[in-house]
Amino acid sequence: MSWDQLTPLLWEAAGQTAYMVLITLLVGGFLGLALGLGLYLTRPGNLLGNRFVFAVLNIAVNVVRPVPFIIFLVALGPLTRAVIGSTIGIEAFTFAMCFMATFVFARLVEQNLVSIDPGVVEAARAMGASPFRIVRTVLVPEALAPLILGYTFLFVGVLDMSAIGGYLGAGGLGDFAIVQGYRQYDWAVTAVVVVVIVLIVQAVQWLGNGLARRALRR
């Protein structure tokens, strides 16, 4: 195929990737932050220390996270069908991405929160702050820079996940590279997609680093 024919397809694929990645970043980012805070707060000895809840969350994260995404897609099938109504298509695929991203980001969030000096949390408690206020005014602001970097890392992981969207018929840049490039022995197309993805990752990483540096400028 000539580039005249390919270019609109490339734009369409980019649009699909953008859809999948942005929704996953929003949903997975929000739920991951909540789950990560849950892990941190319920760890025995912490603000809402609860051995049982912590064990449940911790095991859930440990079970989901190491499953290769392509297998996870299939394993999640019944739940995807129950929620989305189908196991194929871009919605079904994005649902699975949100799910996985939540668990991946949860661990990142928890690890960044653990690095906060417990003394600062204790000081806030000593001033009569409630756990919710401590989350809002101490934990998140104090860990903001590493959280931004973690979120940037999540973006790269999510973009990586989106590459196999073709497996469920979700399209996207990865699918474009395989269908229009690899399978047509058209290395130029594959190369173009790779370059585009590298440029996107570079741009986002640069943005993330810049925001993190601003958050650290104290």
Place this chain on the structure above:
Amino acid sequence: MSAATGAAAGSIVRFEGASKVFPGRGRGAEVRAVDEVTLDIREGEIFGVIGQSGAGKSTLVRLINALERTTGGDVVVDGVALGALNEARLRPVRAGIGMVFQQFNLLASRTVAGNVAYPLEVAGWPRARREARVAELLDFVGLVEKAGVHPSALSGGQKQRVGIARALATNPRILLADEATSALDPETTRDVLDLLQRVNRELGVTVVVITHEMDVVRSICHRVAVMDRGRVVEVGEAYQVFSAPAHDITRRFVATALRDRPSPEVLERLRARHTGHIVTVGVDEVAGSSAVLTRTLREHGVDGTVVFGGITEVAERPYGSLTVELVGDPAAVESAVAALRDVTWVDDHGRAAV
């Protein structure tokens, strides 16, 4: 004097057989961090809690604002028994007690003014009142020009002054200082201790100071409790505890604060250098001063040369000891020592074996 007013006032914090037992980790034995402590802290005083690290003093002070809950007995703060309160009802109690920390524990993401404003936000003060109060507090601790700076740009002493301003923001009646000067150099320590003293004198705040440095107790505390392995082994007026320590641990602390007593090695060298009779004589308010010593020796016709020692202040009263070489007729020396024993304590080191 504020010590006197402290003594006259009622108790603001009362430990009633309070205990804190931490369960052991794994198969480890449980830890009795605070062991059945009964203690009164009086309104308006500066109360010191001294002990080695691990003695339980940090846990003890955290029972006052319920950052740690008692596992036995109770703690009564301003007439309120904390044991009966749940977490939500404890929050206002905590908000009424200021606390400063060894590592300052300032929020790195907020400016100096933002840090001082934090407890006011928690207490729900409107913005305008908050700003006025922050300005007032920064003026009190002498950091007005640092209002917009982040803590990372401050020295240790400045950070601790921000910590104190923050702890005072909501006009607490009690201020807890947990090793507040232990991370500071001696000069900065002095500044921070002066500030704590001002907080006590000018604002009438009861200050509870946790420390492992007897110097801190010596310079600002009215009364002191000595802790060892979770128990309070001695409590009393700082001056009394210094001049008549009843417990071994206390004696060791006193010795670290006042390096006026000759160690056995020092004594050895003194004997080699001085052939006369060597005695160490206590100097305190009771014994008056070294003037008493001089007069007594003169009356007995004995020559005294100070060879070691020092006099300093405890709770703003003179305190220390002098080690003196006595030269004269053996009988005169004997009677001079006896006369000194009537007014103060004397350690008779005898004379060098010839």
